Amino acid sequence: MAQPPSVRRQLIVAVAVPLVFSFALTILALDNIFRQSAQQALRARLEEEIVALVTAAELLEDGRMDLHVLDPESRLSRRRSGQYAMVRNTHGRILWSSPSLAGLPLDFGPLVGTGNAIFRRKVLADGADLGVLSRGLEWDYAPGGRADLVFSVAENLADQNAQLLRFRRQLIAWFGVLAVLLLGVLGELLRRVLRPIRRLEVEIAEVDRGQRAQLGTAYPRELAGVARSLNVLLRSEQRRIVRYRDTLGNLAHSLKTPLAVMRAGLAGGTEQHGSVDREIDHIAQIVDHHLKRAATSGGAAVGQGAVPVAPLLAELRATMLKVHSAKDLAIETEVAARAGFLGDRGDIIELLGNLLDNACKWCSGKVRAEVQLLDEQTAQPRLLIRIEDDGPGIAPEDRGRVLARGVRADERAPGHGLGLAMVADTVALYGGEVLISESAALKGARIEVTLPGRALETDVLKSGE
Amino acid sequence: MRILVVEDEAALLDSLKADLSAAGHAVDTATDGEEGLYAALEFPIDVAIVDLGLPKLSGLELIRRLRAAGKSYGVLVLTARDRWQDKVEGLSAGADDYVAKPFHIGELQARLSALLRRSSGWTTPLLHCDPVVLDTRAQAVAVRGTPVELTSFEYRLLEHLMLHAGEVISKAELTEKLYEQDFERDSNVIEVLIARLRRKLDPEDEIKPIETLRGRGYRITLPRSHVAS
Numbered sequence: 001m002a003q004p005p006s007v008r009r010q011l012i013v014a015v016a017v018p019l020v021f022s023f024a025l026t027i028l029a030l031d032n033i034f035r036q037s038a039q040q041a042l043r044a045r046l047e048e049e050i051v052a053l054v055t056a057a058e059l060l061e062d063g064r065m066d067l068h069v070l071d072p073e074s075r076l077s078r079r080r081s082g083q084y085a086m087v088r089n090t091h092g093r094i095l096w097s098s099p100s101l102a103g104l105p106l107d108f109g110p111l112v113g114t115g116n117a118i119f120r121r122k123v124l125a126d127g128a129d130l131g132v133l134s135r136g137l138e139w140d141y142a143p144g145g146r147a148d149l150v151f152s153v154a155e156n157l158a159d160q161n162a163q164l165l166r167f168r169r170q171l172i173a174w175f176g177v178l179a180v181l182l183l184g185v186l187g188e189l190l191r192r193v194l195r196p197i198r199r200l201e202v203e204i205a206e207v208d209r210g211q212r213a214q215l216g217t218a219y220p221r222e223l224a225g226v227a228r229s230l231n232v233l234l235r236s237e238q239r240r241i242v243r244y245r246d247t248l249g250n251l252a253h254s255l256k257t258p259l260a261v262m263r264a265g266l267a268g269g270t271e272q273h274g275s276v277d278r279e280i281d282h283i284a285q286i287v288d289h290h291l292k293r294a295a296t297s298g299g300a301a302v303g304q305g306a307v308p309v310a311p312l313l314a315e316l317r318a319t320m321l322k323v324h325s326a327k328d329l330a331i332e333t334e335v336a337a338r339a340g341f342l343g344d345r346g347d348i349i350e351l352l353g354n355l356l357d358n359a360c361k362w363c364s365g366k367v368r369a370e371v372q373l374l375d376e377q378t379a380q381p382r383l384l385i386r387i388e389d390d391g392p393g394i395a396p397e398d399r400g401r402v403l404a405r406g407v408r409a410d411e412r413a414p415g416h417g418l419g420l421a422m423v424a425d426t427v428a429l430y431g432g433e434v435l436i437s438e439s440a441a442l443k444g445a446r447i448e449v450t451l452p453g454r455a456l457e458t459d460v461l462k463s464g465e
Numbered sequence: 466m467r468i469l470v471v472e473d474e475a476a477l478l479d480s481l482k483a484d485l486s487a488a489g490h491a492v493d494t495a496t497d498g499e500e501g502l503y504a505a506l507e508f509p510i511d512v513a514i515v516d517l518g519l520p521k522l523s524g525l526e527l528i529r530r531l532r533a534a535g536k537s538y539g540v541l542v543l544t545a546r547d548r549w550q551d552k553v554e555g556l557s558a559g560a561d562d563y564v565a566k567p568f569h570i571g572e573l574q575a576r577l578s579a580l581l582r583r584s585s586g587w588t589t590p591l592l593h594c595d596p597v598v599l600d601t602r603a604q605a606v607a608v609r610g611t612p613v614e615l616t617s618f619e620y621r622l623l624e625h626l627m628l629h630a631g632e633v634i635s636k637a638e639l640t641e642k643l644y645e646q647d648f649e650r651d652s653n654v655i656e657v658l659i660a661r662l663r664r665k666l667d668p669e670d671e672i673k674p675i676e677t678l679r680g681r682g683y684r685i686t687l688p689r690s691h692v693a694s
Contacts, residue, residue, distance in 0.1 A: 249546050256545035260566040263570075264476070264484070284567050315603075316549065318556065319552055319553050323563070328617055328619075329617040330617070346548065349553060
């Protein structure tokens with residue numbers, strides 16, 4: 001299943017597309033306005049020039065035009081200065097053309113009727129872009145004399161075009177920078193806004209790994225409700241597990257006490273009593289087995305911290321010495337002080353208890369327990385528990401059978417069997433491994449179990465003392 | 466022997482009382498924790514059988530309180546909750562052994578007699594005969610702060626000698642502490658154990674912790690010192 005794109009990316013895209021689109025429209029509109037105003041300015045300038053020409057012009061007797069008043073420094077006087085002018089009569093005869101036009105094949109376009117004006121753009125063969133304004137005028141000269149004339153002026157638009165291009169470039173550059181800036185700010189803003197969600201995710205993962213019991217509280221208002229609800233859920237889950245176990249323990253207790261009473265009532269010992277006695281054993285065994293299995297939490301212990309193994313092993317060692325007091329036992333333990341079990345305290349006690357009890361039962365006198373933390377530097381450290389004894393060991397062909405899971409209690413191999421099958425069940429729930437081999441040092445059984453572990457903080461160790 | 470039985474199940478209590486009486490013991494009974502604690506503190510009990518699930522005062526609390534009051538006789542826990550967690554809790558509260566329900570009366574009696582044999586001064590968790598320190602709770606021994614690995618028989622022997630530091634303890638008494646059956650044991654076993662203890666506690670032969678009194682027994686000669694624990 002494809003993962004939907006991230007909220008942050010979706011939001012950025014959703015903002016970026018209309019932003020870029022509206023910026024483009026703005027650029028087009030501004031460009032248009034700028035162009036039009038430049039054109040209007042040009043036209044106004046050309047009109048002024050026509051007025052200046054008309055003022056300076058004098059129609060001669062022979063019908064030619066004289067603009068002798070023309071300033072020799074003006075652009076009209078200099079050759080190819082970019083500003084040109086021409087006066088024609090309605091028949092198209094050129095009455096006057098500016099000195100700047102010399103040798104330039106410039107067509108000022110069609111003649112215009114009196115009182116009209118026409119503005120055109122014209123591109124010359126050499127690529128020069130010109131704006132041309134022609135205006136038809138009625139000229140009064142000598143009393144009663146009239147002539148219709150067409151005044152045309154032209155101006156090279158290179159400067160104006162260059163200005164327009166510059167304007168466009170600047171426009172695009174500024175809007176581009178603005179867009180990038182806005183999107184950057186938006187991205188950063190989203191990152192900040194979404195940070196609590198990321199934190200929530202991290203904290204939930206930590207709860208899942210058992211590194212914290214509850215989610216933190218410093219969440220923004222919108223998420224505080226979610227965090228609170230999750231915490232309530234976690235608490236009720238923790239309470240539910242405890243209640244579940246208590247119920248199972250109570251059930252075991254309330255079943256076994258009547259069994260003890262029944263057995264006590266059997267004292268006497270006919271053959272019939274013997275069979276009832278055996279059945280009582282059987283029932284007790286079944287109750288034991290299933291209740292223990294059901295009570296194993298298998299890592300479901302949400303939000304419990306890592307359990308320090310060293311103090312547990314010390315307590316269990318003392319317990320074993322008391323329980324197996326009929327034997328001259330030497331239990332040697334070697335535990336990494338930082339070794340912590342990532343899971344339920346009851347489960348690890350049960351597991352270590354079963355392993356040690358088995359070893360004590362079968363050994364001739366020596367038991368060795370070793371606990372190490374493997375892969376400590378990685379994200380998933382593992383706890384290695386190694387229990388060895390100097391007993392008869394477990395034959396290779398029996399090793400699979402004693403670990404067989406899900407087999408009914410009475411079908412298990414006797415002796416090492418029951419305890420080890422429990423161990424195998426628990427280890428499987430935690431995704432660990434059990435390995436049975438022969439102890440090199442003590443020559444008996446060696447059982448190695450790996451479970452999810454965690455390096456303990458030193459201050460936890462101190463308070464755990 | 467005077468045995469206290471604290472059990473809230475009347476039928477079980479009655480049959481236990483009958484069986485133990487038949488075996489020649491004097492039996493006191495109590496049906497809840499408070500009553501049990503009263504009997505445990507007031508009567509000269511030799512060994513107590515305590516059910517963990519008791520009304521009014523839990524079995525664990527009862528054991529803790531009688532230990533806190535300085536009672537050092539053996540305590541056997543009777544429990545239906547036989548997860549190791551429960552056993553560890555019971556034994557570290559001060560019990561000496563446990564029997565899981567439903568039990569055979571024969572097994573219970575065997576455990577009881579073993580307990581009677583073993584039970585000894587449980588007055589303070591730390592026994593200190595400079596430079597040897599014995600921690601009865603962790604069943605661990607250290608000499609000058611260095612832990613010494615002892616087997617459980619060696620430990621029990623040392624514990625008994627240290628509890629009676631300064632007194633002479635006969636081989637017969639030591640043998641009785643170690644073995645459950647009454648039959649004669651080769652007294653060489655004790656000599657071997659004592660020799661091993663001396664080697665482990667005092668490899669350089671400097672402190673000479675255990676003195677042999679020919680024909681009478683053994684004695685710890687180290688000064689007994691009390692340690693606040």
